[in-house]
Amino acid sequence: MRIVGFGHPDRNDWVSAVLSTAAEIGASPTHISPEGVSDFAAMDQGTLEWRGALDSAHWLVNSSSTVLEGGAPRSAWGASMSFAELEGSRSVMIVEMPECPERLAEAWGAVIERIRQIHLLFIEHSALGAIAEIEGIEPESLLSSIRYKGLVPIVCSYEPEERRACIEHALGSTEVLTSKRMGSESWLAAFLCELPLSGPGIVGLEKAARAGII
């Protein structure tokens, strides 16, 4: 399973966490980041060769906080999703609470602008309430509303304390309790690795959602 992620060069972000867990599971992750650049915001997005990087990749993983890093990372973030669309890779977007929570609206706005290019939207549980407030909808119906209005194939979230994964998809809603408590990034990595192999329909989806035992 080839997974490509675009993230911060110092690899302390959500994308890197998902990729490293995916590597432990047995996937072949590729972390795309500007080489030899000390300032991420000043990177040259023209140096990234997306077509080659996404060749035969199943997933492209991005995070909403990348857009807050500056104009160049934001452009590269957007370009990666356009190339994923062209190359046939599925685009995964992680929406998490940024270091500066007041900037969540900005990050979420950038995600909304690209909503049609996203195939799997993962909203980190700590950001759920804030996004529901921005959108003016009840937190309980947030995932289904986004899926419904944005036509995103899969919108999901994982609550580590309750070990509960909520997944909204074209066939309805699925809620799964994992047998073990794990971090959200571990659940997402396992879900991404298992989903293409777990078979069709709700049964396959549930199987993938329960796969997070490493």
Add this chain to the structure above:
Amino acid sequence: MPLKLGPAGVPLSCKGRTIVEGMDDITVLGLDAMEVQTVRTIQPQHFDQYWQAGVLSWNSDFEMNMHGPYYAELLGSKRERNRTLTKMETSLQAGKIINARHLTFHVGPYGEYQPGPAANEQVANVLSGVVDRVREVWGDAEEEEDYAAFPWVHEAEPSLVGVETSGRQELWGTVEEVLEVCNHVEGTVPVLNMGHIHARGHGRMKTSEDYAELFDQARETYGGSTFYCHFAGVEHRMGNALHYTQIKKSDLKFEPFAEYLAEEGDWMDITIISDSPLLEHDAMYMLQHYDKARQRLLEIRARDERRAKLAAQTGIDPEELKRKEEEAAAARKAQLSGGKVTEAKKPAKKASSKSSTGKGGKMMSFDEKKGEDDVF
């Protein structure tokens, strides 16, 4: 036929993210329309760029449009309806500032209503209120001095309220419903989202005749000639849209629509907005296909004219001349295909001789390679 094409939002390839920068990029790409997305709350800082965009569109042929909130519940409870109307109010205020020609709105789920006249009547009532509000907001004589720098507010026609077709069975917005409401409420215009119509109709938009049927239906029911359309590829199942895709990957093709527009669209004033995941790429793809369809039509017309002239000169019936030309073309084709068989043998020999001498040309066709494989 006035046709305007553009993306739904700032182009993906635009380095800047402001609306004005997006308009510049769209113009450079040869497109001439844009739909601004106000899917979320409009914040005060957005208004600065809205004014600039309005001025730019007023001073050029660039058509600005605006999309209202996605979370619409006009058929919901009083509270839900009022919440939607508040969001719509913000969109129409922004629409005035940006010089929007169309304001596109969804209606939302049927709620307590069953599909039918009662639901349509309720939608018509609410939307006639929206149209009245748009007219109040535009051209207020007391505000004329305040808006002196923005002449369109007093000189241009107010935005038309677009009612969008929906892509799911549980949402109000079949073609029939939209046309009926637009027919009854002056100041509204149907927004024909082809992806939604295709999905809801279980893949109904296949040929140019399907488009002809759709626009004939619109002409008979709604009567107007101004249309505002959305176009994107769509994945659908059981009459419901699942996901937008790029046009090339969908079973909804643009070619039949382009063919219809080129051949029969003279009576229409139409704007097509690309809301595909590849916004401006697909808008340009549509423009290319429309140009191709027009070119093809012009060629056909030129050929028919030439044939009519020739027939008049030679005193032959044009139909007979056409038949003779077709026969001659068929004979030429047969001769050509016969020639190809003999020609095809020659390069194979050449290829083998070249490879044996080790001086193969740089350009080599797949047939030649196949020949080499056969040899070894």
